[in-house]
Amino acid sequence: MRKKALAIISMIFGIMLIVTATAGCAPTGGQTSTQQPSTGSTDTGKTETPTTTAKPVELRVEVFDRGTPGQTPVDNNYWTKWIQENFGNPNNIKVTFVPCPRSQEVDTLNVWMATGDAPDICLTYDVATVYNYYKEGGLSDLTDALNQYGAQLKQYLGDDLLKYGVYGGRQYAIIAKRVIQANTGTFIRKDWLEKLGLPIPDTTDEFYQTLKAFKEKNPGNVDKVIPYAMTHDVDYVAYGFFQTFLEDVSDKDYYVKNRLFLPGWKEGARYLNKLYNEGLISPEFPLDRDGKMRDEDVIRGYAGSYGGNYDLALRNVPGHNTNLKKNFPDAEFIPIDPFTNIYSGKHRKELYDPTGIRMIVPKTSQAKVDAVIKYLNWMADPDVLFFLQFGEEGVHHTIVDGLPMLTQVEGEKMMPSLQNIDYTLIVNGIYLADATKRIKANAFSYPGNEHLFEDSYNLAIRDGYVNPGAGLIPTDADAKYGKVLDDKELEIYAKSITAKPEEFDAVWDSLIQEYLAAGGQEVLDQRAKLWDELRGN
Amino acid sequence: MDSGIKSRIFDMILNVIVFFSVLVCLIPMLYVASVSLSSNSAILSRRVYIWPVELTFDSYRVVFADKTMIRSLLFTVVLTLVFTAMSMMMTILMAYPLSKKGLKGRNFFLLMVVITMYFSGGMIPDYILIKNLGLLNKVGALIFPGLISAFNMIVLKTFFSNLPESLEESALIDGANYLTILVRIVLPLSLPVLATLSLFYAVGRWNYFMDSLLYITDSKLYPIQLKLYQIVYNNMQPEISAIEGSIASNLLPESLKAASVMFCTIPILLVYPWLQKHFVQGIMIGSIKG
Numbered sequence: 115m116r117k118k119a120l121a122i123i124s125m126i127f128g129i130m131l132i133v134t135a136t137a138g139c140a141p142t143g144g145q146t147s148t149q150q151p152s153t154g155s156t157d158t159g160k161t162e163t164p165t166t167t168a169k170p171v172e173l174r175v176e177v178f179d180r181g182t183p184g185q186t187p188v189d190n191n192y193w194t195k196w197i198q199e200n201f202g203n204p205n206n207i208k209v210t211f212v213p214c215p216r217s218q219e220v221d222t223l224n225v226w227m228a229t230g231d232a233p234d235i236c237l238t239y240d241v242a243t244v245y246n247y248y249k250e251g252g253l254s255d256l257t258d259a260l261n262q263y264g265a266q267l268k269q270y271l272g273d274d275l276l277k278y279g280v281y282g283g284r285q286y287a288i289i290a291k292r293v294i295q296a297n298t299g300t301f302i303r304k305d306w307l308e309k310l311g312l313p314i315p316d317t318t319d320e321f322y323q324t325l326k327a328f329k330e331k332n333p334g335n336v337d338k339v340i341p342y343a344m345t346h347d348v349d350y351v352a353y354g355f356f357q358t359f360l361e362d363v364s365d366k367d368y369y370v371k372n373r374l375f376l377p378g379w380k381e382g383a384r385y386l387n388k389l390y391n392e393g394l395i396s397p398e399f400p401l402d403r404d405g406k407m408r409d410e411d412v413i414r415g416y417a418g419s420y421g422g423n424y425d426l427a428l429r430n431v432p433g434h435n436t437n438l439k440k441n442f443p444d445a446e447f448i449p450i451d452p453f454t455n456i457y458s459g460k461h462r463k464e465l466y467d468p469t470g471i472r473m474i475v476p477k478t479s480q481a482k483v484d485a486v487i488k489y490l491n492w493m494a495d496p497d498v499l500f501f502l503q504f505g506e507e508g509v510h511h512t513i514v515d516g517l518p519m520l521t522q523v524e525g526e527k528m529m530p531s532l533q534n535i536d537y538t539l540i541v542n543g544i545y546l547a548d549a550t551k552r553i554k555a556n557a558f559s560y561p562g563n564e565h566l567f568e569d570s571y572n573l574a575i576r577d578g579y580v581n582p583g584a585g586l587i588p589t590d591a592d593a594k595y596g597k598v599l600d601d602k603e604l605e606i607y608a609k610s611i612t613a614k615p616e617e618f619d620a621v622w623d624s625l626i627q628e629y630l631a632a633g634g635q636e637v638l639d640q641r642a643k644l645w646d647e648l649r650g651n
Numbered sequence: 652m653d654s655g656i657k658s659r660i661f662d663m664i665l666n667v668i669v670f671f672s673v674l675v676c677l678i679p680m681l682y683v684a685s686v687s688l689s690s691n692s693a694i695l696s697r698r699v700y701i702w703p704v705e706l707t708f709d710s711y712r713v714v715f716a717d718k719t720m721i722r723s724l725l726f727t728v729v730l731t732l733v734f735t736a737m738s739m740m741m742t743i744l745m746a747y748p749l750s751k752k753g754l755k756g757r758n759f760f761l762l763m764v765v766i767t768m769y770f771s772g773g774m775i776p777d778y779i780l781i782k783n784l785g786l787l788n789k790v791g792a793l794i795f796p797g798l799i800s801a802f803n804m805i806v807l808k809t810f811f812s813n814l815p816e817s818l819e820e821s822a823l824i825d826g827a828n829y830l831t832i833l834v835r836i837v838l839p840l841s842l843p844v845l846a847t848l849s850l851f852y853a854v855g856r857w858n859y860f861m862d863s864l865l866y867i868t869d870s871k872l873y874p875i876q877l878k879l880y881q882i883v884y885n886n887m888q889p890e891i892s893a894i895e896g897s898i899a900s901n902l903l904p905e906s907l908k909a910a911s912v913m914f915c916t917i918p919i920l921l922v923y924p925w926l927q928k929h930f931v932q933g934i935m936i937g938s939i940k941g
Contacts, residue, residue, distance in 0.1 A: 179868075179881065181881020432695050
């Protein structure tokens with residue numbers, strides 16, 4: 115009796131399981147039938163040829179979902195419909211967008227690739243991911259399709275950019291054009307300079323004198339003066355001090371010796387050590403891990419100058435200039451470029467490489483390669499690209515001085531991402547064919563600071579160069595020790611810069627030894643090997 | 652007398668400790684709340700600590716104006732309720748038989764359950780399973796995989812087996828079958844543990860978003876935590892805009908992030924006071940007597 119009843123309960127449990135399982139399956143019947151043809155056909159590789167069939171080819175395109183407040187669904191909105199009408203229908207292609215969470219792009223892509231569920235156009239910013247798929251034979255060769263259908267695309271990208279996607283002589287990835295290569299910049303309080311009657315500093319030494327004057331004379335009459343505000347990210351926010359002392363080296367050395375081991379880098383740190391001991395830089399910079407202390411010092415009017423992203427002072431958020439002006443109506447940060455290299459006299463600085471997002475076609479989509487290239491080629495049409503970037507006149511943009519100025523659109527016609535970047539796959543940033551117009555059009559993105567952008571940009575690219583290692587995949591050692599070594603590098607800066615001047619060398623040298631022992635040596639060796647392998651001697 | 656003072660001092664020390672632990676939990680909440688109510692320039696110049704500075708409700712206006720947020724919230728409420736009800740039913744139905752020593756194969760089933768606590772297939776096999784079950788982009792993907800938590804099931808099983816056997820025996824003698832015993836005797840006696848486990852399931856479902864991240868691409872089925880995750884992490888961070896080379900002029904203000912956090916957290920916090928009395932309630936006082 116008792117056991118029987120127990121068995122009954124177990125049975126109820128079992129039935130529940132079955133019920134729930136079937137409940138899960140029931141609604142899928144309809145859905146799988148729509149999915150089946152695409153996955154089934156791509157797996158076997160022998161699909162209908164797109165030329166004559168009446169049934170449209172389905173082109174599945176990954177699209178990032180950023181969860182912008184108030185956004186329309188990224189896979190079904192004004193833009194996707196426009197793409198379908200203007201590209202899909204005439205070419206008998208059905209463009210389906212597959213959303214992917216932006217911050218999980220690599221994880222999601224890995225899952226998709228591993229399960230054969232990947233869209234026909236996959237996106238990533240991760241060079242290593244692309245290379246790994248290439249090595250494992252997971253990517254479709256795009257060379258022939260590009261030659262046949264991609265004339266416009268090839269012209270738009272140019273060989274320089276195309277070669278970033280070439281492995282073993284064949285085109286395996288299409289890489290978007292990055293419009294803005296400007297990287298770092300320096301800003302200074304214009305009102306402080308005027309008050310002290312100082313010129314805009316034009317050499318590293320003049321800059322140093324200016325910082326000293328700020329410290330001594332306190333032109334802003336504030337509680338504490340921080341002549342040069344910094345964060346813990348020293349090699350970025352104080353890039354200019356390092357660049358001042360760098361010697362010219364071969365491309366290979368520049369790539370291999372990555373920062374710390376470049377001849378002259380240590381001297382840059384020594385200079386910062388001097389500034390620190392004279393009280394010219396943020397006293398607690400190693401503690402400022404997210405830049406919030408720097409932002410605070412800037413907005414409260416303590417900081418006289420600082421470095422970082424070339425447009426940092428002009429941005430709406432954190433809004434250095436905008437918020438500073440609320441506290442001090444006359445105050446303003448203007449872009450400067452004081453750092454001069456002691457050997458060449460140039461204002462050298464590293465730029466971003468010209469590459470944007472990487473587009474790949476998984477092997478499972480081999481049959482769709484032509485459609486993929488047709489799609490990207492269509493997008494390279496200036497009129498199409500213009501519409502995708504700027505939308506309709508009077509709705510998404512207005513023409514100011516002959517240039518399109520984007521306006522904030524809400525509701526159905528909104529752009530779900532900044533500058534519609536997720537639908538303009540082949541470009542990263544606001545693009546116009548004419549270079550000067552392009553910069554002017556970009557300036558519209560900085561309301562209230564438009565007048566500073568052009569200077570800011572031009573100074574940031576003056577004498578700039580791209581790291582010769584750009585586009586190389588990270589070595590195994592980089593992947594293994596990267597995070598540890600980055601932290602170690604910041605520790606080296608923090609400890610050596612805050613040391614007493616006479617102890618600087620000892621601190622620096624002993625920490626460098628620790629860096630090498632913590633995997634740094636391995637990285638140096640592997641980088642040298644990789645360079646020889648991929649770029650020759 | 653002496654001991655009275657001693658115990659009073661002891662009480663005071665306890666009170667102080669509890670007070671500080673409460674502060675440790677409360678202050679971060681308060682901080683987020685006040686950030687969500689402060690103006691942006693006040694936040695950036697670090698003038699916001701515990702109370703809002705330059706009080707403004709703009710961020711909440713933006714959050715509440717966002718229809719997708721409201722929809723996600725409602726969806727998550729329904730999802731959490733359904734999930735919790737189904738989970739509890741499944742967990743009870745599994746735990747009760749397993750708490751009976753006489754059940755054949757009991758050890759085998761228990762072993763199978765315990766194994767899942769230590770080993771799992773991993774992300775990709777899980778994805779393949781869900782895909783082949785046809786659950787991608789279905790509510791089911793958010794419900795079925797987590798229906799029974801092995802840990803919760805074992806807690807419940809242990810609780811059931813600690814109930815006095817004499818209770819059930821007397822019910823059997825009176826002619827009740829096991830189902831009746833479960834529903835009319837065991838469950839009413841187990842209210843505290845049922846409340847606790849329901850809370851575990853509900854809070855777990857409310858807060859978890861990894862599954863929706865992988866299995867759900869249809870924005871209609873985004874749970875609120877996924878929305879929140881996207882708002883806090885995805886949305887045009889300076890690093891992302893640096894990589895993408897887009898203009899980082901329209902970053903999401905801190906206060907909006909904080910308002911979204913509050914928006915997602917408060918509903919589930921409201922559940923606690925409601926279940927509170929069950930935690931406090933003594934377990935089975937005087938159930939045998941009389």
